[in-house]
Amino acid sequence: xxxxxxxxxxxxxxxxxxxxxxxxxxxxxxxxxxxxxxxxxxxxxxxxxxxxxxxxxxxxxxxxxxxxxxxxxxxxxxxxxxxxxxxxxxxxxxxxxxxxxxxxxxxxxxxxxxxxxxxxxxxxxxxxxxxxxxxxxxxxxxxxxxxxxxxxxxxxxxxxxxxxxxxxxxxxxxxxxxxxxxxxxxxxxxxxxxxxxxxxxxxxxxxxxxxxxxxxxxxxxxxxxxxxxxxxxxxxxxxxxxxxxxxxxxxxxxxxxxxxxxxxxxxxxxxxxxxxxxxxxxxxxxxxxxxxxxxxxxxxxxxxxxxxxxxxxxxxxxxxxxxxxxxxxxxxxxxxxxxxxxxxxxxxxxxxxxxxxxxxxxxxxxxxxxxxxxxxxxxxxxxxxxxxxxxxxxxxxxxxxxxxxxxxxxxxxxxxxxxxxxxxxxxxxxxxxxxxxxxxxxxxxxxxxxxxxxxxxxxxxxxxxxxxxxxxxxxxxxxxxxxxxxxxxxxxxxxxxxxxxxxxxxxxxxxxxxxxxxxxxxxxxxxxxxxxxxxxxxxxxxxxxxxxxxxxxxxxxxxxxxxxxxxxxxxxxxxxxxxxxxxxxxxxxxxxxxxxxxxxxxxxxxxxxxxxxxxxxxxxxxxxxxxxxxxxxxxxxxxxxxxxxxxxxxxxxxxxxxxxxxxxxxxxxxxxxxxxxxxxxxxxxxxxxxxxxxx
Numbered sequence: 001x002x003x004x005x006x007x008x009x010x011x012x013x014x015x016x017x018x019x020x021x022x023x024x025x026x027x028x029x030x031x032x033x034x035x036x037x038x039x040x041x042x043x044x045x046x047x048x049x050x051x052x053x054x055x056x057x058x059x060x061x062x063x064x065x066x067x068x069x070x071x072x073x074x075x076x077x078x079x080x081x082x083x084x085x086x087x088x089x090x091x092x093x094x095x096x097x098x099x100x101x102x103x104x105x106x107x108x109x110x111x112x113x114x115x116x117x118x119x120x121x122x123x124x125x126x127x128x129x130x131x132x133x134x135x136x137x138x139x140x141x142x143x144x145x146x147x148x149x150x151x152x153x154x155x156x157x158x159x160x161x162x163x164x165x166x167x168x169x170x171x172x173x174x175x176x177x178x179x180x181x182x183x184x185x186x187x188x189x190x191x192x193x194x195x196x197x198x199x200x201x202x203x204x205x206x207x208x209x210x211x212x213x214x215x216x217x218x219x220x221x222x223x224x225x226x227x228x229x230x231x232x233x234x235x236x237x238x239x240x241x242x243x244x245x246x247x248x249x250x251x252x253x254x255x256x257x258x259x260x261x262x263x264x265x266x267x268x269x270x271x272x273x274x275x276x277x278x279x280x281x282x283x284x285x286x287x288x289x290x291x292x293x294x295x296x297x298x299x300x301x302x303x304x305x306x307x308x309x310x311x312x313x314x315x316x317x318x319x320x321x322x323x324x325x326x327x328x329x330x331x332x333x334x335x336x337x338x339x340x341x342x343x344x345x346x347x348x349x350x351x352x353x354x355x356x357x358x359x360x361x362x363x364x365x366x367x368x369x370x371x372x373x374x375x376x377x378x379x380x381x382x383x384x385x386x387x388x389x390x391x392x393x394x395x396x397x398x399x400x401x402x403x404x405x406x407x408x409x410x411x412x413x414x415x416x417x418x419x420x421x422x423x424x425x426x427x428x429x430x431x432x433x434x435x436x437x438x439x440x441x442x443x444x445x446x447x448x449x450x451x452x453x454x455x456x457x458x459x460x461x462x463x464x465x466x467x468x469x470x471x472x473x474x475x476x477x478x479x480x481x482x483x484x485x486x487x488x489x490x491x492x493x494x495x496x497x498x499x500x501x502x503x504x505x506x507x508x509x510x511x512x513x514x515x516x517x518x519x520x521x522x523x524x525x526x527x528x529x530x531x532x533x534x535x536x537x538x539x540x541x542x543x544x545x546x547x548x549x550x551x552x553x554x555x556x557x558x559x560x561x562x563x564x565x566x567x568x569x570x571x572x573x574x575x576x577x578x579x580x581x582x583x584x585x586x587x588x589x590x591x592x593x594x595x596x597x598x599x600x601x602x603x604x605x606x607x608x609x610x611x612x613x614x615x616x617x618x619x620x621x622x623x624x625x626x627x628x629x630x631x632x633x634x635x636x637x638x639x640x641x642x643x644x645x646x647x648x649x650x651x652x653x654x655x656x657x658x659x660x661x662x663x664x665x666x667x668x669x670x671x672x673x674x675x676x677x678x679x680x681x682x683x684x685x686x687x688x689x690x691x692x693x694x695x
Contacts, residue, residue, distance in 0.1 A: 066112050070149055072268070073229035074112070077142035080227060081105070104135045104143055111150040125156045132162065136169060144170045145230035148237040155240075163241050164250075170234055171250035174226060174257035228269045231258045235276035244280045244289075251280070252288035259292060262299050270296065271316040271323075278327035293323065297331050304337040314352040317342060318361050325364035335368060339379055347382050355390045355405035358383055362416035371420040380420060384427035387413055391434045407438045411448045414455035423459035432466045439473045446485035449474045453492035462496060471502040478509045483517050486510055487530040487537075494541035504546065511538075511547050518554035528562040532570045535559060539577035544584055549592050552581055556595040563606045572625035575603055575632035582636055600638045607644060626652040627659050634667025642671040646678065654681055661686050 066074045101109075111128055132139075132147055139147070144166050151163065234254050238244050244251065258265075258273065265273075274296055281289035300320060303312060312320075321338055324331045342349050342361075353361065362383045368374050390405040410431060417424050435452065438444060449470050456464050474489055481489075493507050514534060517523065535555050538547055559574050566574070578596045585592050607629070611621075626648050633641040645668060653664070661682050668679070 064113075064116060065109070067115050067153070070112065070115075070146065073142070073146055073149060073227075073233070076227050076229050077108070077140075077146055080140060080142045103131075104138055107131050107135060108143060108146050108150075111147065115150050115153045120154050122158060125154055126158060129156065129159050129162055132166075136165065139169065140227075141170055141173050141230040142227040144173075145227060145233035148233040152233075152237055152240045157241070163237050164243055164247050167234055167238065167243070167247045167250045167254070170230060171253040175253050226257055226261060228261070228265045232269050232272055232276070235273060235280065239276055239279050239283065242283065244283055248288065255288045255292040259295050262296055267303060267312050267316055270299070271312070271319045274300070274323045275319045278323035281327055290327070293327050297324070297334050301334055301337050304334075304341050312341070314349045315357060317349060318353060318357045318364075321361055321364035325367040332368065332374070335365070335374070339365075339376060343379060343382075350382055350386055353386075355387065355409050358387055358390075359409040359412040359416070362387075362420075363412050366416040366420040371422045376420070377422070380417065380422050380424065383413075384417065384424035388427055388430045391430045407435075407441065407443055407448055410435060410438070411451040411455075415451045418455035418458040421459075423461070428456070428459070428461060428464075432464060435466060436469055439469055444473065444477075446474055446477050446481040446489050449477070450485065450488035450492045453489070453496060457492060457496045467496065468500065468502055471498065471500075471506045475502070475506045475509050478506065478513050481513065483514075483526050483530045486514050486517065487533040490514070490534050491537045494537045494543065497542070504543075507543055507546055511551055515548065515551045515554065518551070518558060523558070524561070526558065528565045529570070531555065531558050531562055532566060532573055536573045536577045539580045544581065549589055553592055553595050556592075556599050560599050560602050563602055568607075568610065568621055569625045571603065571606070572628035572632070575600070575636075576628045579632040579635040596636070597638075600633070600636050600641070604633075604638065604641050604644065611644075611648070621648070621652045623653060623658055627664055630664050631667045634670040637670060639671060642673045645671055646673050646675055649678060649682070654685060657682055657685050 062071055062074065107128070114124060114128075128150075148163070148166055156162075231254060234251070238247060238251055255277065262270065274293060277289040277292045277296075281293065317338060321335070324334055350358070362380065365371075365376050365379065368376070371377050371380050387405075391410075414428070414431060417427065439449070453467060453470050453474075456462070456467060471493075478486070478489070490507070490510050493503060493510070496503065498504060498507070517526065538544065556578060559578070563571060563574075578599055582593065582596050585596070629648055630645045633645050649664065649668065653659075665679055665682065668675070
């Protein structure tokens with residue numbers, strides 16, 4: 001926008017708009033008569049002009065030099081660097097900061113410039129890596145943070161030891177206590193001459209001496225003075241390069257230091273730290289990210305309840321919900337505060353979310369439990385109606401957000417409503433009109449089709465006109481899909497109990513593709529969960545006749561190899577499935593019967609090894625899985641498992657069985673276990689439970 005064609009009134013009005021790019025108008029602006037709802041619906045992203053020469057100079061420092069998402073980290077580094085030199089204020093300090101550049105600063109500026117210009121040449125980044133190693137001993141935490149951010153942007157992987165070394169250096173700096181100005185000076189890689197000049201400039205005059213004393217006290221007493229973006233850079237790099245297990249000790253030290261300064265962090269950084277910690281805890285399985293999530297929850301609750309402090313943006317709320325929904329710990333109390341914050345002011349915060357953030361928010365709240373049990377019905381209703389506006393092209397969404405409402409977001413939203421056991425009929429009906437045009441796009445794959453089918457089947461919309469289109473499109477894509485997509489679609493088709501020709505044709509195509517994958521060269525690398533889901537879905541459905549015997553044999557062979565990799569609940573599902581297949585196996589098919597018997601023999605050995613490790617107090621075997629083991633061994637007539645079935649019944653079903661006992665008693669009888677005390681104890685316990693339920 002040019003200033004030449006504007007008169008003085010328009011120029012003053014433009015200069016009065018000093019909000020950040022993409023920030024909504026402030027609710028406290030007395031010159032804006034609009035309501036909060038109207039402000040949330042208004043388009044944002046106005047072009048901002050600098051009001052003064054200082055603002056123009058600060059803009060010129062980062063334009064075409066620093067990536068926009070790293071401006072905060074860059075400013076933090078510049079502030080830290082100015083304090084390390086020793087002349088944060090005054091004319092001499094300004095001259096030193098502008099005209100003096102050490103090798104570390106030149107390296108960081110070059111890396112930032114390369115990221116802005118998107119120069120990803122490998123030779124250039126190898127040169128950067130060599131320079132980083134030479135300057136590593138002189139880098140401060142803020143420097144290491146910017147270096148890690150740049151490496152993540154460039155996806156530099158040629159040197160696999162560079163990122164672990166940077167994390168180790170940052171962890172060593174994080175645990176350092178009693179930092180004094182001389183040590184900060186050395187870490188900043190500034191020369192003693194420049195420091196002497198800076199200190200001399202600060203020591204001239206009474207006012208300068210007082211200011212120097214205050215800054216020295218602040219620097220010396222600041223134990224938790226650590227750049228917050230350095231924490232974020234470390235967690236981001238650890239997740240991006242998947243070094244959570246390799247650098248677990250360094251991450252533990254970094255997260256411990258982050259918890260010390262948690263209360264002084266900005267909400268922007270804290271929410272993203274929580275999000276990265278959740279991903280690290282799920283991928284690496286370390287305890288330190290989980291502890292960070294647990295100890296950061298009180299601080300987040302305090303910020304959610306405090307409306308007078310720093311405001312949490314709608315994107316921050318979405319990140320918090322995603323982190324604690326997918327993390328190792330469940331924070332129901334935190335979700336109550338989060339839900340209340342989202343619903344304040346008639347749900348204005350929801351109107352500021354994009355389509356992708358709305359779908360992720362619905363997915364996060366669906367992980368808790370049934371929506372009617374945790375009080376999230378009103379929230380899901382508003383989410384569904386807001387997504388419907390995006391489907392219909394409402395003016396509440398900008399053009400960018402309408403483009404973001406793609407097939408993936410719709411699939412995630414539908415699956416979230418189904419997982420929350422909530423049938424939002426207006427939204428599901430709107431998707432029936434919106435999705436057919438997207439089913440034939442290039443982005444559509446079998447996994448997304450399975451999510452759509454599973455959502456409609458779970459909420460009871462079996463007669464939806466969308467399902468035949470899904471079956472037809474999946475039939476065309478099935479011959480080229482992977483194992484995970486095959487297992488998900490088999491689960492969705494068998495749940496739908498298809499009776500038309502298109503559904504049965506899809507199931508036949510899926511079983512053929514399953515047979516190819518089980519016999520392929522990479523068959524040993526197939527995920528164990530896909531074997532469990534495919535076997536259980538095919539065996540428990542009414543379509544066992546459509547599956548060839550060779551497929552059952554291949555599934556049994558792969559299940560035997562995966563017994564030590566699956567959980568006991570998944571092993572119980574496998575046992576129940578193969579016992580069901582064995583019932584319908586004809587006498588002339590001896591090969592299939594032998595493979596299934598071999599599976600039960602291997603399962604017996606695995607259970608003898610793993611059941612003693614199951615503790616009733618800390619990690620009990622679910623009663624449903626215990627009953628499946630007993631019934632499966634009885635149906636397979638595995639007499640060698642008689643003693644094991646008796647032990648499972650005594651350890652995990654007594655004293656309060658919650659399942660029907662007739663099938664288990666029959667299975668125990670088939671195994672020729674004559675234990676009248678066990679049968680009587682199970683019967684009496686069941687009668688006591690029935691009486692307690694009636695009262």
